[in-house]
Amino acid sequence: MANTTTDKAKMAEAAPLTAMGVIAPAIGWLIPGAGHMIQKRWIRGVLLFISIVTLFLLGLAMQGRIYKANGGDILDILGFVGDVGAGALYILTVAQDWGQGAIAFATADYGTKFMIVAGLLNFIAMADAYHIAIGKKK
Amino acid sequence: MTITLNHFSAALVFSIFASIVFGITHRDNAREMVRYGLYCFVMFLGGVFVAGWAMWLLRR
Numbered sequence: 070m071a072n073t074t075t076d077k078a079k080m081a082e083a084a085p086l087t088a089m090g091v092i093a094p095a096i097g098w099l100i101p102g103a104g105h106m107i108q109k110r111w112i113r114g115v116l117l118f119i120s121i122v123t124l125f126l127l128g129l130a131m132q133g134r135i136y137k138a139n140g141g142d143i144l145d146i147l148g149f150v151g152d153v154g155a156g157a158l159y160i161l162t163v164a165q166d167w168g169q170g171a172i173a174f175a176t177a178d179y180g181t182k183f184m185i186v187a188g189l190l191n192f193i194a195m196a197d198a199y200h201i202a203i204g205k206k207k
Numbered sequence: 208m209t210i211t212l213n214h215f216s217a218a219l220v221f222s223i224f225a226s227i228v229f230g231i232t233h234r235d236n237a238r239e240m241v242r243y244g245l246y247c248f249v250m251f252l253g254g255v256f257v258a259g260w261a262m263w264l265l266r267r
Contacts, residue, residue: 117228117231120225124221131210131217132209176211176212176217190228193229194231207235207236
């Protein structure tokens with residue numbers, strides 16, 4: 070019982086509500102890796118940016134399909150959730166009407182998955198930026 | 208511009224970038240990040256080979 074109280078106190082101490090705790094994940098969503106860069110984790114931020122952006126752009130180049138907001142079946146909804154994680158890349162893609170998909174290309178399906186994974190990896194990166202901001206990680 | 212990757216190349220590219228992100232986000236210091244990233248890369252590629260052979264066995 071005492072351990073639970075101590076653990077809760079420690080967690081509360083490690084998770085103060087700060088502006089950076091909100092800004093870092095938000096900007097990290099918009100621009101992959103930026104949440105790390107604004108906290109002076111330059112190498113991590115640049116590597117995250119290169120990895121996530123490259124995956125997304127490769128997915129587009131492979132004629133993958135981008136999912137838009139929909140009330141369709143669960144896989145379409147999950148595809149949208151994954152895609153939207155890419156932030157500005159997703160916004161730009163939808164605005165430019167890219168990512169229409171191409172059934173004729175056998176690897177277009179891989180492209181679709183690349184873009185979804187890029188978004189999901191960016192969600193992980195956002196969480197990491199948040200943990201750095203609240204002091205849970207160096 | 209269209210890029211066509213074969214299956215293995217697509218898996219390789221995916222493994223590289225996913226491993227980089229996993230290494231960075233799941234460990235605290237640089238050395239551990241590199242080690243974990245390499246571990247993830249080996250697991251991803253190993254999984255590709257295992258899955259490929261498993262599918263070959265199933266088809267056979």
